Amino acid sequence: MDSALIPEGVKRCPLPLFILGVLAVGAVLLWGVYAMLLCWIKGLNQTNMNDYYGFALWIWADLAVIALGGGAFFTGLLRYLVGKDELKNIINFAVVIGFICYSSALLILAIDIGQPLRGWFIFWHANVHSMLTEVAFCLSCYFAVLTIEFVPLVLEQRQLNKVTFFHHLGHNMHEIMAVFAATGAFLSFFHQGSLGGVAGVLYGRPFAFRESLLVWPSTFFLFTWSAAACGPCFTILVTKITEAITRKKLVGDPAIHTLAKISGWMILTYIMAKTIDTVYWALVTAPEGGFTLGQFYSHNAFYGYWILIAEVIVGGLIPALILISEKGRNNPRMLVLAAVLACVGISINRWVMVLQVMAVPVMPFDTWQLYIPSWQEVATTILPVAYGVLLIAFAHRYLPVFPQEKELNP
Amino acid sequence: MSNHGKKYGMLIDLDKCTGCGSCMVACMAENNVPFKKDESNKLVSITWMRVYRLTNGKPFPDTEICYLPRPCMQCEGEHGHSPCVSVCPAVATDYDFSTGIVSQIPTRCFGCRYCMAACPYHARYFNWYDPIWPKGMKESLSPHVSPRMRGVVEKCTFCFHRYQQAMEKAYYESREELEENEYQTACTQACPAGAIIFGDLNNPDHTVTRVVGPDDAHGGRPKNPAVFRLLERLGTNPKVYYTSTREWVRRQADNDAARGENAGRH
Ligand code: SF4
Ligand code: SF4
Numbered sequence: 001m002d003s004a005l006i007p008e009g010v011k012r013c014p015l016p017l018f019i020l021g022v023l024a025v026g027a028v029l030l031w032g033v034y035a036m037l038l039c040w041i042k043g044l045n046q047t048n049m050n051d052y053y054g055f056a057l058w059i060w061a062d063l064a065v066i067a068l069g070g071g072a073f074f075t076g077l078l079r080y081l082v083g084k085d086e087l088k089n090i091i092n093f094a095v096v097i098g099f100i101c102y103s104s105a106l107l108i109l110a111i112d113i114g115q116p117l118r119g120w121f122i123f124w125h126a127n128v129h130s131m132l133t134e135v136a137f138c139l140s141c142y143f144a145v146l147t148i149e150f151v152p153l154v155l156e157q158r159q160l161n162k163v164t165f166f167h168h169l170g171h172n173m174h175e176i177m178a179v180f181a182a183t184g185a186f187l188s189f190f191h192q193g194s195l196g197g198v199a200g201v202l203y204g205r206p207f208a209f210r211e212s213l214l215v216w217p218s219t220f221f222l223f224t225w226s227a228a229a230c231g232p233c234f235t236i237l238v239t240k241i242t243e244a245i246t247r248k249k250l251v252g253d254p255a256i257h258t259l260a261k262i263s264g265w266m267i268l269t270y271i272m273a274k275t276i277d278t279v280y281w282a283l284v285t286a287p288e289g290g291f292t293l294g295q296f297y298s299h300n301a302f303y304g305y306w307i308l309i310a311e312v313i314v315g316g317l318i319p320a321l322i323l324i325s326e327k328g329r330n331n332p333r334m335l336v337l338a339a340v341l342a343c344v345g346i347s348i349n350r351w352v353m354v355l356q357v358m359a360v361p362v363m364p365f366d367t368w369q370l371y372i373p374s375w376q377e378v379a380t381t382i383l384p385v386a387y388g389v390l391l392i393a394f395a396h397r398y399l400p401v402f403p404q405e406k407e408l409n410p
Numbered sequence: 411m412s413n414h415g416k417k418y419g420m421l422i423d424l425d426k427c428t429g430c431g432s433c434m435v436a437c438m439a440e441n442n443v444p445f446k447k448d449e450s451n452k453l454v455s456i457t458w459m460r461v462y463r464l465t466n467g468k469p470f471p472d473t474e475i476c477y478l479p480r481p482c483m484q485c486e487g488e489h490g491h492s493p494c495v496s497v498c499p500a501v502a503t504d505y506d507f508s509t510g511i512v513s514q515i516p517t518r519c520f521g522c523r524y525c526m527a528a529c530p531y532h533a534r535y536f537n538w539y540d541p542i543w544p545k546g547m548k549e550s551l552s553p554h555v556s557p558r559m560r561g562v563v564e565k566c567t568f569c570f571h572r573y574q575q576a577m578e579k580a581y582y583e584s585r586e587e588l589e590e591n592e593y594q595t596a597c598t599q600a601c602p603a604g605a606i607i608f609g610d611l612n613n614p615d616h617t618v619t620r621v622v623g624p625d626d627a628h629g630g631r632p633k634n635p636a637v638f639r640l641l642e643r644l645g646t647n648p649k650v651y652y653t654s655t656r657e658w659v660r661r662q663a664d665n666d667a668a669r670g671e672n673a674g675r676h
Binding site: 045049051052053054112114118119127129131132136198203204288290291295357362364366369 | 521
């Protein structure tokens, strides 16, 4: 029925089946929207956050999606600036994923402040010393850049592309995409970094506080680095999931393997830097605040050393080793395993930097604070996932996201 | 008017504090601190002044108790920035260099709660709920302090409106300086045990400065061994000082786990 809208020469599932899938995911989306409206209308009392736990589940989700969305800027950087030509086959999809992640991040922030109508204060009364101001500015600008990168893809939609103006607009935008890729990489460096800085400058919270390199805390660089390293793994992972669902090969191996190899080396170097940072913090920074490392990982029901091992070894070193070895990344199962572990690793890192920071008691007579999210928090955290699934479903069905699809599925 | 260079601070004598909670009540009444429907969850209750209960951790009959009132420490930070001030993206909280007080502008706060994450003393409170005023109470709210709405952060301001009132009066009487007791916080006045002393740490004639020691009032570690501040090692440079003759109390002021003290106390 909708065959006139589907890119030429490719096959898609029957429309009723597609609609059924969309309705199922749409129901989850609506559940999230309902929870979101509750948070806006009734207030953040709908969450289980409190005065000790002012940052909680969805702030973690926010940081995690931004990190995972890092595949967009890094793939763009490799494709347009470094000249890795084979990545042209995955860049469109990387941009779609990045667009989803960043629009989700902005949505979560709008929910998080509980008063979205006052959100503009951050721009109007901007405090240039605050890391959050930098995050807000760079995030908004980068989202604009991602939108600009996404538009040509929409304009290439079969019917839209028949309109001469759209055709030329899309073509010309493609021509100058390197400029936007460079701008995106620059903005990403700062907002990923300032998100790391958000935690790193908290000198009242020794678990998060890091010494500064230049004017930034070391977490500034670690966040950018880790997003560039693990973002591509998320792109690979979502590509593989999309391939599994559509039962089609959508991206050729050279693009995937190039991305995987670079990602592997990036993760390895990141983990080395992260280890050095952790050792310095454990031996110097934390003791200066009167803490020992053990204090951050004991006397509570949840945060043990396991979390450090899970982040650095399981979610860092292991995927890095798999991806840098040719045998590892050529084995489809190992490749997916490595991508999953890398995504888990970076998510744990963001979890730790948001939730464990809040949980650790700082005053000597204080106690650990653990919290369990309310259903509203869970629903609003799942909301972006449902939205992402829908956007990918529509993009895959109607937009020429995968330039190799025809040749790979004759 | 030369009101430059004042630095208001507080000294709380923990040997005198009985934990009666008068300071908490006075603070709430003075500053229009709102109520909510269910006050049982203390993690979302607003208590600008909060009294902690400390113990020496020993079993009966050697158990000792100490009550520690905790207002906002009005941190000065190492670079003139308290932990909360430098992080606020909207300058909704600011350090006033003419009084040393960290102000809070609720109408400019948009509720990101970054300042709460930054404050190690948990001195900041978010309005999770719409304020509720029990019947008749609305009429008796203080006209000097604006009530806060849902979704913004609030905290102790050393009753800054009282400072403004005192300054207005002094100005009206053609004076530039305040007498020591002209500006006092509500908790200082309400404490029946006289455990709280409040004054200008930059004024050597004020009692608080005499006890704390003028040098200490300028950011150094108190030389008086009984005087201490909370979490000094973090560099927050609080302007609230405590005094106690009990060593176990003083030891709980700072995280000295790295030196083998206070280890495993959580
Ligand atoms: S919650 Fe309000 S005062 Fe606190 S950092 Fe955010 S805008 Fe500033
Ligand atoms: S005690 Fe907390 S709220 Fe008060 S100035 Fe210090 S950091 Fe800010």
